[in-house]
Amino acid sequence: MSLSSTSKIADLLEKNETELLRNWLTELEASGLRRDDLMRSTELNQQCHEFLRMFRSAAQHENFSDVQAPEWGSVRQLLTDISRDRAQQGFTSSEVATFIFSFKKPLFDQLKRELAQQNDLLVESIWTVTDVLDQLGLWTTEVFQQAREKVILRQQQELLELSTPVVKLWEGILALPMIGTLDSARTQVVMETLLQQIVETGSQVVIIDITGVPTVDTLVAQYLLKTVEAARLMGTDCIISGIRPQIAQTIVHLGLDLSGVITKATLADAFAIALKKRQLTIVSKASQSV
Amino acid sequence: MERIPILQMGQFLLVTIQVDMHDRLALALQDDLTDRIVKTSASGVLIDISSLEIVDSFIGRVLGNIATVSQLLGTETVIVGMQPAIAITLVELGLSLSGVRTAANIDAGMRLLQISLGAPFHGGLDANP
Numbered sequence: 561m562s563l564s565s566t567s568k569i570a571d572l573l574e575k576n577e578t579e580l581l582r583n584w585l586t587e588l589e590a591s592g593l594r595r596d597d598l599m600r601s602t603e604l605n606q607q608c609h610e611f612l613r614m615f616r617s618a619a620q621h622e623n624f625s626d627v628q629a630p631e632w633g634s635v636r637q638l639l640t641d642i643s644r645d646r647a648q649q650g651f652t653s654s655e656v657a658t659f660i661f662s663f664k665k666p667l668f669d670q671l672k673r674e675l676a677q678q679n680d681l682l683v684e685s686i687w688t689v690t691d692v693l694d695q696l697g698l699w700t701t702e703v704f705q706q707a708r709e710k711v712i713l714r715q716q717q718e719l720l721e722l723s724t725p726v727v728k729l730w731e732g733i734l735a736l737p738m739i740g741t742l743d744s745a746r747t748q749v750v751m752e753t754l755l756q757q758i759v760e761t762g763s764q765v766v767i768i769d770i771t772g773v774p775t776v777d778t779l780v781a782q783y784l785l786k787t788v789e790a791a792r793l794m795g796t797d798c799i800i801s802g803i804r805p806q807i808a809q810t811i812v813h814l815g816l817d818l819s820g821v822i823t824k825a826t827l828a829d830a831f832a833i834a835l836k837k838r839q840l841t842i843v844s845k846a847s848q849s850v
Numbered sequence: 851m852e853r854i855p856i857l858q859m860g861q862f863l864l865v866t867i868q869v870d871m872h873d874r875l876a877l878a879l880q881d882d883l884t885d886r887i888v889k890t891s892a893s894g895v896l897i898d899i900s901s902l903e904i905v906d907s908f909i910g911r912v913l914g915n916i917a918t919v920s921q922l923l924g925t926e927t928v929i930v931g932m933q934p935a936i937a938i939t940l941v942e943l944g945l946s947l948s949g950v951r952t953a954a955n956i957d958a959g960m961r962l963l964q965i966s967l968g969a970p971f972h973g974g975l976d977a978n979p
Contacts, residue, residue, distance in 0.1 A: 751938065752938070755934030755937060755938065756934055758934070758954070759954075762955065763954075764954065764958070786941045786942075789937075789946040790934070790937035790938050790940075790941045791937070793929075793932050793936075793937040793940060793941070793946070793947060793952050794932045794933075794934065794952065794954060795930060795931075795932070795952040795953035795954040795955075795958060795959070
């Protein structure tokens with residue numbers, strides 16, 4: 561055995577590139593990974609071709625044990641790009657990993673044909689190839705996960721921005737419709753936005769509507785009281801509205817003291833109180849003319 | 851030693867805090883203001899803290915004390931123009947200044963004083979007829 565398994569593989573990749581590519585594409589098609597609804601087949605061909613080219617040039621260095629080594633840099637970069645794209649296109653992580661794993665069969669077939677007479681070398685080669693392709697496959701999964709996590713993080717931030725609108729109902733009357741579960745990060749943002757809006761609009765009355773808050777626990781109640789207190793310090797009255805029957809019961813069961821705050825069942829009731837505080841009245845046109 | 855000026859406007863005293871408060875300045879203000887209230891027998895005090903950017907537990911407590919002392923002396927006291935950051939800090943410190951009246955700005959504070967003293971209020975930007 562004059563040739564080692566590593567140089568054999570590099571040699572084989574060099575010689576049979578076209579055939580390997582053709583077999584790989586057939587394999588990909590058979591595994592059902594060709595998702596024509598998500599990406600064009602020319603794009604897939606392009607990616608396979610590119611991968612094979614880079615894999616070949618990396619294989620020239622005959623270092624198959626560690627894909628984190630610098631000679632695998634361009635392969636990793638390519639896989640990072642492919643994986644990230646696919647995460648956004650809506651592929652699953654196994655579909656992305658199968659892209660690499662499906663390359664095993666054509667490569668094994670080729671090895672079997674080449675080294676039919678040298679069993680030891682064949683087994684050794686297959687092991688080397690499996691090792692490197694597994695590592696690359698895991699790499700794609702890792703990148704895929706990171707890309708997904710980035711998407712989730714961005715969505716969280718967007719949600720945070722979306723979920724804290726402060727609405728001006730009338731001259732001097734603000735409303736804060738709160739939607740969704742309150743956690744400490746969100747409550748901080750809500751509180752700051754509200755107080756900032758109070759300063760900017762010079763409002764005297766604020767209605768905090770908690771219709772969209774699914775549960776009220778001690779933490780949420782404490783936060784509500786804090787907001788009311790802070791608003792009061794700035795010279796603004798607070799009304800809490802949208803307390804559903806279950807929530808009212810929870811508040812009583814928890815023994816929370818909201819007695820210092822004006823509370824109302826609906827936003828409409830709270831608005832009526834706010835108008836009264838501002839010494840405004842709404843009169844029906846019909847009753848006026850009669 | 852620098853002191854915070856106390857201005858007299860008719861029957862009211864106006865305190866505008868334009869500098870960052872340090873402990874000694876706050877205590878000096880407390881002394882000065884009580885003296886002036888007794889001397890002038892003012893019926894209302896407005897404390898404008900709209901330029902106050904930083905507050906700690908001591909300053910917060912002194913502010914509360916000033917308001918409580920003035921009220922003890924029979925003077926209506928209103929703190930006006932508190933910044934959001936200050937309000938959040940005071941609440942987090944547990945100093946919610948309960949019993950102290952507050953207003954958004956000097957105008958609103960003045961109106962609050964006038965109403966509570968039963969005097970009619972004239973002028974102001976958005977005074978309701």
